[in-house]
Amino acid sequence: MRRAVFIALLLLAGCSFFSRTKNDIYSLDRIPGTPTIARGTPIGIESVELPPGLDRREIVVRKADHQLEVRPNELWSAGLQTAVLHTLAFDLASRLPEGMVVLPGQVKPAAMRPIDVVFEELAAGPEQKVILDARWKLGDVAHHETIAVDIPSLDSRNVATGMSQAIAALADRIVAATAR
Secondary structure, three states: OHHHHHHHHHHHHHHHHHOOOOOEEEOOOOOOOOOOOOOOOOEEEEEEEOOOOOOOOEEEEEEOOOEEEEEEEEEEOOOHHHHHHHHHHHHHHHHOOOOOEEOOOOOOOOOOEEEEEEEEEEEEOOOOEEEEEEEEEEOOEEEEEEEEEEOOOOOHHHHHHHHHHHHHHHHHHHHHHHOO
8 A cells, every 4th residue: 555655655756746837938028119101112121130138039128237037938920039020020011111121031123221239238137128229221321319108017928018119110210311
């Protein structure tokens, strides 16, 4: 009898050892903007660079004292760099006339104005806000944008919503610069 109980306990312990914690998956949402009238050479995002430590599947929140909280069971649907690239490109496409934005995966035309974006910051915390600080270049003209989006808390759902809003605000500023 003791042996049967011991074996049963070992089996239960083994099952809990191999069970996986459920992951929560989050995405960045495209936020449609106000369509603008623009003509000329199409634009396309050539590159996106994120700060070290943030381009990963796990959601990361800044803490006090220069620390990062990596949330191993709260994941982006793809690597953050890929998610940011696609979200920004489709936010731009919703604001500009059809054919003015070369989307990821599309064949780049010979005449395209490239956009390169380097994020100095794209994270939430330690305060309840998402900070987007990016330098971007359209052709030969460099720009610098800092955007802060207040969020109700630092839970991952609010972080994803705040990042989506910050990226949409960056798209608005890029569109405004292309209209000049």
